Structures are given as C-alpha cells and as structure tokens.
Amino acid sequence: MPLNSLHDLYVENIQDLHSAEQQILEALPKMAQKASHSKLRDAFAHHREQTQQQARRLEEIAKRLGISAEGKTCKGMKGLIEEGSEALKEDGDPEVRDAALIGAAQRVEHYEIAAYGCARTYANALGLDQDVSVLQRTLDEEGETDKLLTKLAESIVNPDAEQTTGEREFTRPSPSRSQTTPEERAR
Numbered sequence: 752m753p754l755n756s757l758h759d760l761y762v763e764n765i766q767d768l769h770s771a772e773q774q775i776l777e778a779l780p781k782m783a784q785k786a787s788h789s790k791l792r793d794a795f796a797h798h799r800e801q802t803q804q805q806a807r808r809l810e811e812i813a814k815r816l817g818i819s820a821e822g823k824t825c826k827g828m829k830g831l832i833e834e835g836s837e838a839l840k841e842d843g844d845p846e847v848r849d850a851a852l853i854g855a856a857q858r859v860e861h862y863e864i865a866a867y868g869c870a871r872t873y874a875n876a877l878g879l880d881q882d883v884s885v886l887q888r889t890l891d892e893e894g895e896t897d898k899l900l901t902k903l904a905e906s907i908v909n910p911d912a913e914q915t916t917g918e919r920e921f922t923r924p925s926p927s928r929s930q931t932t933p934e935e936r937a938r
C-alpha cells in the first residue's frame with residue numbers, strides 16, 4: 752500500500768501490530784512450556800491472556816477505520832521470535848534457559864513498546880481519541896510486563912543461572928538491586 756498520508760502509515764502500523772500479536776499468541780504457550788520457574792510460567796500465561804485482549808483491541812480499531820486487521824506480516828516480530836526459539840531448541844540447564852527466555856521476551860516487549868508508542872502518537876495527530884486511549888492501555892500493559900520480567904530476572908532467574916555456570920568458584924559481586932536473601936547469596 753502506498754504511504755501517501757499519516758493515515759496510511761497508521762493503518763499499516765495497526766495491521767503490523769496485529770500480525771505481531773498473533774505471532775506472540777502462538778509463541779507464548781511454547782515459552783511457558785519451556786520455562787522451569789513457576790513464576791515465569793505464570794507470567795507467560797498471564798501475558799497470553801493480555802495479548803488476546805490486545806489483539807481484540809486492534810481489531811476494534813480496524814473496524815472503526817473500516818479496514819481489515821489482517822494483511823501484513825510483522826517481519827520484525829518474526830525475527831525476534833525466530834531468534835528466541837533458538838534458545839528453546841537447545842538442551843541445557845533449565846535456569847540458564849529461563850534467563851534466555853526472559854531475554855527473548857523482553858526484546859519482544861521493547862519492540863511492542865516502540866511500535867505501540869508510534870501508533871498512539873499517529874492516532875493522536877489524526878485526532879482519533881478513542882484509539883489513543885485504547886493503544887495507551889496496551890502500551891501500559893506492555894510496560895508492566897517488561898518491568899515484571901526485569902524483576903523476575905533480577906530476583907530469581909539470573910542469580911540461579913549464574914550459579915550453574917561455575918561462577919561459584921569465584922566471589923560473585925553482590926547484586927545491588929537483588930532480592931535474594933543473605934543465605935541465598937552465601938550459597
């Protein structure tokens with residue numbers, strides 16, 4: 752589709768985001784299945800429910816615009832998911848895999864935060880107030896998910912992953928924002 756106006760660009764962004772969400776919907780159950788920490792599994796399961804809602808919001812927007820939500824493949828998301836799935840194929844330590852899963856999920860979140868931020872800005876410029884608030888809601892959810900993943904990585908996954916890579920032989924610098932207990936740190 753030729754991009755002759757900001758409206759064209761906005762439509763393209765909505766379709767691209769819808770494709771991204773569909774791909775994430777497919778990837779999240781696989782990620783949850785491979786996660787070993789129950790909190791990480793729960794986080795993926797919860798985010799899948801949110802993602803369903805987010806896809807529906809985009810369909811709502813598409814309906815208002817009088818366009819189809821389908822029709823594009825988000826190549827960026829395809830690449831991110833492909834890269835993340837490499838970690839799922841490898842056998843290895845479950846805690847290290849959890850750390851890799853979080854890293855992959857955060858790359859996805861950051862991509863979405865950038866894309867939703869652009870779409871919301873375009874909607875604002877086009878005076879589509881209803882869309883602005885719907886997109887902002889999703890943007891807030893993606894931000895919260897990203898923060899939750901950081902918290903999980905800092906408090907559980909990364910310290911565990913570090914312990915399994917032979918770092919035990921060395922004195923590990925105490926993490927400044929770690930939520931581990933002194934006993935856990937002494938292990």
Ligand SMILES: [Fe+2]
Binds near residue numbers: 772775802805863893
């Ligand atoms: Fe999303």
